Amino acid sequence: MIDVRVPSKSWVVVCDGAKALILRNAGDVEYLNLKVEETLSQPNEPDRDIGSDKPGRTHASDGLSGSAMQQTNWHEQAETEFLKQVAAKMDLLVREKQARRIVLVAPPRALGALRGNLTPDVQAAISAEVPKDYINLPVEQIERHLVA
Numbered sequence: 001m002i003d004v005r006v007p008s009k010s011w012v013v014v015c016d017g018a019k020a021l022i023l024r025n026a027g028d029v030e031y032l033n034l035k036v037e038e039t040l041s042q043p044n045e046p047d048r049d050i051g052s053d054k055p056g057r058t059h060a061s062d063g064l065s066g067s068a069m070q071q072t073n074w075h076e077q078a079e080t081e082f083l084k085q086v087a088a089k090m091d092l093l094v095r096e097k098q099a100r101r102i103v104l105v106a107p108p109r110a111l112g113a114l115r116g117n118l119t120p121d122v123q124a125a126i127s128a129e130v131p132k133d134y135i136n137l138p139v140e141q142i143e144r145h146l147v148a
Contacts, residue, residue, distance in 0.1 A: 004128045004146050005029055010101040011037075011093055013086070014142060016110050016135045017079030018042050020086045022093070023139065032143040040089065042082045080113055087117035094121045103146070105130040 006012060012023040012034060020040040027033030093099040102122070106114060108131045118126075134142050 004103060004130060006032055006103055006146055007101060010103060010127070011097075011099045012103045012105065012142075012146070013090060014105040014134050015040075015083070015086050015114075016107055016133055017082060017113075019135050020082075020089070021135065021139075021142075022089065023142075030147070032147055034139050034143050036139065038089070040082075040086060042078060079110075083110060083113045084117050087114055087119075087122070090122045091119050094119075094125050099125055101125065101127045103128045103130065105132060105134050105142070105146075107131065107133040 006025050006029065008025055008028050010025045012021075012025065014021045014023065018041060021036060022038040022040070023034040024037050025032055026035050090099075090102065093102065102125045104111070104114070104126050106129075111129060111131055115123075130146070132145070134145060137145070
């Protein structure tokens with residue numbers, strides 16, 4: 001079990017590859033009172049609307065053999081770009097709102113993608129990471145999970 005402490009006026013960022021909640025604790029460590037400061041999301045469009053054509057083909061230098069290229073996963077690319085936006089928003093929290101304690105809650109894959117995009121200031125401000133997917137839970141349940 002991960003021991004997470006969310007003191008008063010700490011920030012909690014709950015996200016996955018398509019949605020993010022930026023919350024602020026208006027309560028204290030024992031009685032969290034998370035308030036939604038901002039919500040970020042990206043549209044969930046089908047591949048046919050995001051992508052272009054079918055994958056291309058490549059030919060070997062001998063001119064006789066060829067092979068197909070791998071299909072681009074457009075949703076994965078969109079998730080990566082969205083997580084870059086979340087990292088940039090966290091950087092703004094640290095620089096503009098003087099966030100000194102941030103609890104980051106995201107599924108393991110999203111955590112890995114986020115870590116590569118976080119600035120050193122944001123990394124220093126992160127007090128805990130919770131590798132869970134809480135993005136679709138109501139705020140009250142997120143509070144219960146973090147206190148438990």
